[in-house]
Amino acid sequence: MISFIEKQFPVSKISKESYKERKANNGQTLTGLGKWWGRKPLVLVRATILGCLMPASDNPKRDIDIFLKIMSMDHKGLELRKEKSFSASEMYEIANKNTKLQPHIDEWFDLTEGKVTLTRGVDKKEVELKVFNTLGYDEKLRKCIRPEQLKNLDDQTWDEINHHLGTSADNLQDLMKQLSMKRYGKNVVIGDCFCGGGSIPFEAARMGCDTYAGDLNPVAGLLTWAGINILGADEKKLTEIKRYQEDIFDKVDKEITKLGIEHNEKGERAVSYLYCVEAHCPECSKKVPLSPSWVIGKGTKTVAKLVENDNGYDLLVKMNASSIEMKEAEKTGTVGKGGVLCPSCGKSTPISSLRKDRKDNNGNTTYGLRQWEKSEVDFRVDDIYTERLYAIKYEKNDGKRYYRHPNLRDLENEKKAKQIVVENIVAWQKQGLVPSMEIEMGIKTIEVMRNRGWTHWHHLFNARQLLSIGKFVEAIDQQEDKQLRVVGLLGLNKCVDWNSRLCRWHPGVGNEKSEQTFYNQAFNTLMNFGNRSLLGLKTSWFYDINSYLTNKDNAIIKLSDAREVSNNCHFWITDPPYADAINYHELSEFFLAWDKKLLLQTFPEWYTDSKRILAVKGDDHFSQSMIDIYSNLTKHMDDDGMQVVMFTHSDPAVWAQLALIMWKSGLKVTAAWNIATETESGGLKDGNYVKGTVLLVLRKQTEDSMAYLDEINGDIKAGVKEQIESMQTLDDKEDPNFSDPDYVLAAYAASLKVLTSYKKIGELDLDYELDLAINNPDNSQVVKIIENAKRIAYDCIIPNNLDHYLWKDLTHAERFYIKGLEGEKHGNYQISTYQEYARGFSISSYGELMANEKANTARLKTPTEFAMRTVSDNPDFEKSILRIILAAIHIAIKEDGIPEKGLFHIKNQAIDYWGSRDMIKQLLLFIKDTKDIENMPHWAESAAMADVLYVLVDNDHI
Structure with a gap:
């Protein structure tokens, strides 16, 4: 039986839906459960599974209609998914641009006193639906929820689906089971041996399929198990989960409060702590606080000011700084691309020199920083680097927040927190409350060893972070319910990700906080970082869990080497590591160091190392x-x-x-x-x-x-x-x-x-x-x-209205430009399209042809943007008939709109003007067709001039 996906697939719509899902960021279904690198969009997985199971008939047009109906990507499905309303002015603007709706403008809208309102008595929903249905797919999506968020299709749609497929389903899960029975006589089994963040197994289980999920990595296994079993929990269990999250947080909060290390002399609670690294300037011996910028908050206009003293610098925090002070704080950072810049002597020192890296006799680099010992939690006073608390954000009893530099009470709190951890670190490591795992050398892990001398995973956390996160581990350890323990593990990993020495401080307007460790696929050591207090960790510990019906009873999750999988599946859908693969094994050890004890107690059949030796590497x-x-x-x-x-x-x-x-x-x-x-x-x-x-x-x-x-x-x-x-x-x-x-x-x-x-x-x-x-x-x-x-x-893919024999005569660069412009006419502004054209037409460089090379907004230069500049990186284009035409359009526009001057340029520059007239006319027509295309207003002037030039060339005779 041939499957739908083997004959056709709605590439454009699935691409757009995948992009919408990706742009939802934390609103995505699985991302809230925890960090993983490279999850595939759930809508893509859904379409793939459906495409495999749905048979292809002898009526391909009806097949695609039905597929889109099931995916809620058809006309009716988008109506059902429409959630956001239009304002009256939005509807008026759309109607005013649409010839079909323009006759209804006076009937629908009232423009009294320049304000657009709906005419009294007009049914807003009816007008809104008519306006909505005139929009293109992209515009409609802005008003729609994602396919996965739609509860169900309407009865009429199910009737059409069932009639075509010979089924009797009234929901997606039932449809998948019936199609499975028709094909295999039992429910289809979807397998993924590289389950990672769990997108494929989760969506398969949500669609009602039986699933097999395997991965070498325990963190991947945990996330996949959680997706199917935690998101698949019923309402009663969800209530229990939320209560459990609150109980654990309250317990840890009481313990931290009792220690008194997060409250100041007024009883106010800290929200964030800002730390920076310090080092002695090799030239003048001054101890310099290191940070690329001393701006703490752009919204609150908060800065840290360097004030020189005998041995180094005091750091004074000032709120409501002037614009001059803000600029000064931005510019007076003490570390940048050139290394450390000493504000006292003005000398710059490369970081490698500061660390005292050196070459051995074989030319290999030996890193100069002291390597930390297992029980250490802080830099030593004689280390090249030390660490300094320089600012604290507090919350007043009325909820207002402010910054200050640490006073004696704050420094005593800091000293107490360090003392507690130093006195207990060995015992806590033995009990599994904080990591004791050594960092294994690798492509990514070498960074923390070279840049800071850290040798064990707990070194990536300061005393406050070890203390608060360790309290969570201790509280989770007392829970026996498997699902609740997994909820705790997920919360623990989110706290770890958002509260380490690798967390950047974000000073943005309305968003002054520390960011997560893994904003990319690396361990980025920082000169200054943010530390969340327990109050600041609330948003990490508490995460939203939505309930979905999943086929969790028929889901198998195993930690296994893909070479040794022994389970049979009807469809294997895999996203393997490939080429420049992400180093999952190294990155995940950051979490495994904290998870070891709890993972083994929760999943006794699992192991707790990343299996580096077995990982597929490039x-x-x-x-x-x-x-x-x-x-x-x-x-x-x-x-x-x-x-x-x-x-x-x-x-x-x-x-x-x-x-x-x-x-x-x-x-x-x-x-x-x-x-x-x-x-x-x-x-x-x-x-x-x-x-x-x-x-x-x-x-x-x-x-x-x-x-x-x-x-x-x-x-x-x-x-x-x-x-x-x-x-x-x-x-x-x-x-x-x-x-x-x-x-x-x-x-x-x-x-x-x-x-x-x-x-x-x-x-x-x-x-x-x-x-x-x-x-x-x-x-x-x-x-x-x-x-x-x-x-x-x-x-085979010659542009419309361009003769085959003329297409053959164009240079590769001209073809690149023409195909790119054709794509723009259809609203395609993806840089990947231009990259493909460049490969397809063997163009090594095309930057000078582009007005914009950003993702989703890439486009070619217009004639006026080219002007008369030389296209030096592409001589084939520079000498081409198309370049002459583009220059002619620019000249005609520039010379007060006199098209004859453009014609003169073409006749003067074309090697064989009379022999090239057919080509010139076709190219002018092609450019003229950009006129009145809604998404191409930047071409309007050039298109109008191309139209005039076409008439001149067409009427030009010897």
Whole structure:
């Protein structure tokens, strides 16, 4: 039985829904449970599972209609999901731009005294729905809840779904069970051996499927178990959970209050503590407090001022600072890219020199900082670095908050907190209340060893943090109920993430607080950091838990090596570590150091280390590890089963590597789809970090046929053309689902479908090809086949209204620009699209052609933005007929709108003006068509001039 996902997939809508879910940040369903890196959007998982289970019929147009209905992405589904209302002025603005609604403006709206209101007696809901239904998909989404938040579809929609699929369901869970019975005679089992943050198992369980979730990492196991069992708790249990959270917090609060270390002389409670590192200037020996900025709060206008004394500096906190003082605090930071800047002598010292790093005889760097001992909790007085409390945020009894520098009482509190921890640290470590685990050297963990000399995980927390978080561990330890203990573990990990020495202080307006440790995929040691008091930890300990119906009774969560999975599944849906993989094993040890005792008591069958040695890494063994894993999954899959592998779309060489891995694992490609969910850069990458997830759909290779390369080249060409033509036939011209990169991706998949349909290709040694794809892709036959498929694809996706023979005559750079402009006409501003065009048309540099390269707002320069500047990084474009036309439009606009001057430029610059008139006219028409496109107002002037120039060229005769 062929599945829907093997024939078609609504790429555009799922991309937009995935992006909406991602932008919800903490409003996402699973993120509230705890930190994990790289969770896939739940809507993408839902669509993937449904796409695998839903059969493809002989009516593809009806299939897509039904699929969108089930996903609530159709016309009616969006109406049901609409939650936010329109204001009268919003509706008026939309109606005024829409020719179908303009006749109703006088009927619906009252414009008395310049204020827009609805006419008395008009049904607001009716008008609002009519306005809503004129919007494009993106605009509608702004007013809608996410598909997962919709309780159910309406009866009429279920009638249509059931009629097409031969079912009798009235909810999603029931539909999945009925489709499962039709196909397998039992409920479908969804497996994920890299469950990570739990997106795939959770959504599968929420859809009513049986699930198997496996991962090497205990933190991944904990989050996945919690997603299915805590979010799947009933209302009675949820009430118990909330009461448990309150009881634990109250207990810890009483103990901290009794110690008296967070209250000042007025009985006011601290909210935050600000610390900085100090070091002696090597030039003048002054002890310098280190921070990139001394701004504490932009909203409260709070700064710390450096006041020099005999040995170093006093730090005085001032609120309501003047704008001059704020600027001075921003500029007088004592550490930056150049290292430490001493405000006394003005000399700069590189950090590596300050740490006394040096090279040994072999040229290897030896780090100069003293390595801390297991029982230590603070810097020693003779260390290169020491630590200093320089500001405290307090809350008054009336709820108002203020900052001050520490006085004698504050310093006594600080001394007491340190003393308590120093006296008890050894005992607490033995009892498992605070970490005792050593930091193992790794790609990421080397940072804390090199930059601070920290050797054990508890060194990443100061005395106050160890004391308060340790109290939570002690309280959770007394709970015997498994679900409640997991709730406690999740709360503990959130407190750990938001209260370590790696937590940045955020001075933003209305948001003056310390941030989480893992704002990216690294351990970032800081010169100054924020410490949350117990009052400040409230938002970490208390987290929202919403109740969802999950098939938790038929969910298996195991800690296991994917190479040793023994459970059978109908569909394996996996998001494996790939290429520049996140170092999950190292990052998660930050949490495991705290979780060890509680995890073993809660899950006695689990272990508590990250299994670094077994983790799949992007090293020389990566390919073989992946082959071993996917060969094992293939063994534990029905002959009629399927696999979907999610990975980040890169280039043909990466495609070839993955395809060869799957081929050697006994799998064949049946389809591939690209879901683009772009967000602005975050984490470690500079510039734009574009998220594009490819779904590679695979089935078990059950045939034993063989072919030769020269025999299948024709099949590949035919397969690529057939695939693209079928997608173009299905596409909605008014609301396109596929962009050009999707067609190229389909071409890749079509070529791999042909290749992997054979057990063996006569001339190809798969091991040798895999090595070439990784180390020498230019000589890989498989890479060449995929590259050729791309060229075939680009020959098939010629812009509308452009003649085939003229398209052939354009340079690669001109094609890049024209396809980019065509994408903009359809509202496509994704930088990933331009990256794909650059690869497809072999453009190495295109920055000078772009007005904007940011994610989701990328676009090309207009003629007036180009002006007469030279496009130096792309000589093919600079010398092209298109560049001459763009310059002509600019000249005509600049010269008081005289189009004849533009025509003169074209005739003067074109090498063969009369022989190029057809090309010139088509390009002018193409540019003219940007006129009156709502999302392209920046092209209006150029489009109007292109229209006039077209008439001049068309009427120009010898």
